[in-house]
Amino acid sequence: MCQPVRRSFTHFSFCATLIPRKIPSSSLALPRTRPGPGSALGFLRSINPRLSGENHYNISLPKICGAYQKMTISSGESSTCSLSQLAPLEAVLFDVDGTLCDSDPIHFYAFCELLPKIGFNGGIPIDEEFYSKNFAGKHNDEIASFLFPDDFERGLKFCEEKEDMFRRLAEEQLKPVNGLYKVIKWVEDRGLKRAAVTNAPKPNAEFMISTLGLTDFFHTVILGSDCEHAKPFPDAYLKALEILNISKDHTFIFEDSVSGIKAGVAAGMPVIGLTTGNPAPMLMEAKPTFLIKDYEDPKLWAVLEELDSIGGVKKDKSQEASREGLPPVTGAPVQHVRRWCIRWSILWGVSHQQQSLELCRLYRRQRPKAMTKDDLEGIDWTKIVTVF
Numbered sequence: 001m002c003q004p005v006r007r008s009f010t011h012f013s014f015c016a017t018l019i020p021r022k023i024p025s026s027s028l029a030l031p032r033t034r035p036g037p038g039s040a041l042g043f044l045r046s047i048n049p050r051l052s053g054e055n056h057y058n059i060s061l062p063k064i065c066g067a068y069q070k071m072t073i074s075s076g077e078s079s080t081c082s083l084s085q086l087a088p089l090e091a092v093l094f095d096v097d098g099t100l101c102d103s104d105p106i107h108f109y110a111f112c113e114l115l116p117k118i119g120f121n122g123g124i125p126i127d128e129e130f131y132s133k134n135f136a137g138k139h140n141d142e143i144a145s146f147l148f149p150d151d152f153e154r155g156l157k158f159c160e161e162k163e164d165m166f167r168r169l170a171e172e173q174l175k176p177v178n179g180l181y182k183v184i185k186w187v188e189d190r191g192l193k194r195a196a197v198t199n200a201p202k203p204n205a206e207f208m209i210s211t212l213g214l215t216d217f218f219h220t221v222i223l224g225s226d227c228e229h230a231k232p233f234p235d236a237y238l239k240a241l242e243i244l245n246i247s248k249d250h251t252f253i254f255e256d257s258v259s260g261i262k263a264g265v266a267a268g269m270p271v272i273g274l275t276t277g278n279p280a281p282m283l284m285e286a287k288p289t290f291l292i293k294d295y296e297d298p299k300l301w302a303v304l305e306e307l308d309s310i311g312g313v314k315k316d317k318s319q320e321a322s323r324e325g326l327p328p329v330t331g332a333p334v335q336h337v338r339r340w341c342i343r344w345s346i347l348w349g350v351s352h353q354q355q356s357l358e359l360c361r362l363y364r365r366q367r368p369k370a371m372t373k374d375d376l377e378g379i380d381w382t383k384i385v386t387v388f
Helices: 040-047 049-053 061-070 104-118 128-134 140-147 152-173 180-189 202-211 235-244 258-266 280-284 298-309 336-347 353-364 373-377
Strands: 028-031 056-059 091-094 193-198 220-223 251-255 271-274 290-292
Touching: 091 235, 104 128, 104 152, 140 152, 152 202, 193 202, 193 235, 202 220, 220 235, 235 258, 251 258, 258 271, 258 280, 271 280, 280 290, 290 298
Parallel strands: 091 193, 091 251, 193 220, 251 271, 271 290
Antiparallel strands: 028 056
């Protein structure tokens, strides 16, 4: 049986090492509230009592991101941590926002910046609880209807403006969920089919997947807008099963939102929930198989190792990247360089993947120029860990 994840906070410095150059000069003013102990705002007050006597205090995007990343939420889960019933495993399906990347703090910041400008909630910025319940994981059509029940077109226009702001901020702030590339390698090594299934708008989905270097990892990307019903309906996941020609009895899902977990459960598949941006008790109401903090969670790897031990997956040696030399890439788009950097950082045991990502940013600026195998061979990969 899974042990509950204890609530804990880690004191940390707000001297962010990845403060983006493109962050707006204006900071986010948040009103005096009574935040719960599990909120980022409550945490900020707990480590700086002087804030308790102020009517307003300023929090920049890096600080919000840090607060999200340092919180671990308590869980009352008691589900059995096992996926042995799926053997032999055929496929793994991933949500995008909050599941592949830590994007919720950026979405939250964008909403906090833009909602007061339209007079929402009397101009008072929303808190994380409101964001999690009403916006996280939901399709923009649903958000537009919620914000402007009598003017849907205006709601859609607001959502477009918010997504534009998200992409501008995410260009520098977007980071993979901890342990993501370890799971990616596990999936690739076993030759499993995979798909990204998301409610995100197409520009956002393509941007995040490309930025993470996963463009050619996924066999297909399913958008909620391409289905009759977006999440929490099961349509998108059922479409993924159809396109990949796989069985729901041999597939599981990674999700981080209530709507996403509900969609996966309704499609008849086990769902592993990530507490990367939403409270665990809220996620448990959607009935995931079990919850994990991130992809480094020992619970997850115990489950995957169990699948390996019972022969639930067959390791495909042909899928492994070589440790020596370059993979046989020809005419690869420049954004794929990022993916190979990340892969080699794993194979070579590089502890700071950010150094590899920074190197890739230099080459992404050449987009849309295509790079050939010769171009890749011109990079001195041995200096990845020392170039910065």
